[in-house]
Amino acid sequence: MATDIKETAHAVEAATVMRLLPARPRLLALGEPTHGEDALLAVRNDLFRRLVEQEGYRTIAIESDCMRGLLVDDYVTSGTGTLDETMRHGFSHGWGASAANRDLVSWMHAYNEGRPASDRLHFAGFDGPLEMAEAESPRQALTALLGYLSLHVDADLLPGTPQTLDDLLGPDARWTKQAAMTDPTQSVGQSPEARQLRLLADDLVALLDTQTPHLINTTSRGDWDRARLYGRTAIGLLRYHHGMADTSPARMTQLLATRGQMMAQNLLALTERGPVLAHAHNAHLQRRKSSMRMAGKLLEWWSAGALVHAQLGQDYAFAATAVGTIRHQGVDTPPADSIEGLLYELPEDSCVVAPRRLATALGAARPTPRESPWFGYAPLDPGHLTDPDALVFVKDVRQS
Incomplete structure (x- = not known):
């Protein structure tokens, strides 16, 4: 079996990944099993560079605030601001402190120098303006959308x-109370004002849609596209805040589903302008239903990857990684009898594995699910080995 498994592994290269796919996908997503490890992000950076240069991908999207990501896109496409400012203000979840993310942004900026606008590489965040303990006020998105429309209609x-x-x-401060994540009574999301804002946001997006020909002609498709992002974000945030005020047993499931929906909508919008590379946690990108346990209760929802794939x-x-x-x-x-244990015996520090060929090599053998001693790492589920199209394996993740 060891020989069969070895034959499923290849170097982590763009060509290797593409050979596992029937054709170049419009959206190619790379997941990771944990966050905050620059060693994994360095693998991402190298693979994404090759895919940009060899396969023509022109947008790199990561699991970060979609509104903040506009600052990064402005920097890499037109040099607006400085690298330090971009890293400080252009990322959520603390990702701006990552040396690997800084390397990615620096490379994207350098790649675009001297290129025509039509061939420039774009950056995007595709997460909502959400953190684990709070959600942003919808002010920025609503104000930006109203400002755009006010100038042109x-x-x-x-x-x-x-x-x-x-x-x-x-x-x-009414909107960003951390206590509202665990106590619905602390949320403003179902107040009379919030309900009026949801109607107002819907009207603004409807106006944006009905004025599309005029707006594209008088501004640009890029400006109109950003306005659509403002609208999606405003509506998504208001829906999320509404869910935070919910007292039903489905509250957390709905919040997770709303976040997944916001991610999916942003990814789908990005694919409208060309081929996209995306990076996030494996759980956000998988095709199957996502799940987690919270306070002893199993929560299940469709991930962004499942929604996009549909x-x-x-x-x-x-x-997956x-x-x-x-x-x-x-x-x-x-453990030697886990998927990770079998791959750990391979000599390479990192490799790309064909999941279906690996499943064939395993035959009737059923690998043991690996249990993580650390809450921040999610091992592979051997019962869903063939869910991803490719499997990137990194043998040892060393501290940066």
Whole structure:
């Protein structure tokens, strides 16, 4: 069996990944089993560079705030701001402190120098403006959308004014209370003002849609596309806040589903302008239903990857990443009878594995599920080995 497994493994190269796919997908997603490890992000960077240069991908999207990501895109495409400012303000979840993310942004900026606008590489965040403990105020998205429309459509068509927004929004601190994540009574999401804002956001997006020909002609497709992002974000945030105020047993499931929906909508919008590379946790990109246990209850929802795959079909491809060890987090050598343990015996430090060929090589053998001693790492589920189109294996994740 060891020989058969070895024959399924190849170097981590663009050509290797593409050979596992029937055709170049419009969206190629690379997952990771944990966050915050620059060693894994370095593998991502190298693979994405090759895919950009060899396969013509022109957008790199990561699991970060979609609104903040606009600052990064401005920097890499037109040099707006400085690298330090971009890393400080252009990422959520603390990702801006990552040396590997800094390397990625620097390379994208350098890649674009001297290139025509039509051939430039774009950056995008595709997560909502959400953190584990809180959600942002919808002010930025609503204000940006209203501002765009105010400049380019008849004032009589506008459903509100900046003062209307300010009156309904109130102080941002009302929206960003961390206590609201665990206590629905602390959320403003189902207040009369929030309900009015949901109607107002819907009217603004409807106006944006009905004025599409005029707006593209008088501004640009890029500006109009950003306005659509503002609209999606405003509506998604207001829906998320509404869910935070929910007291039903389905509250957390709905919040997870709303986040997945926001991610999926952003990814699908990005594919409208060309081929996209995306990077996030494996759980966000898998095709099957996602699940987690919270307070002893099993929560299940459709991930962004599942939602995108349902619409794109073979134009969506997913490469999962698995690891052998993360010793600085207490994740030591994997059990020999687990998927990770079998791959750990391979001589390469990293490799790309064909999941279907690996499943064939295993035959009737049923690998043991690996259990993680650290909450921040999610091992592969051997029962869903063939869910990804490719499997990137990194033998030892060393501390940066």
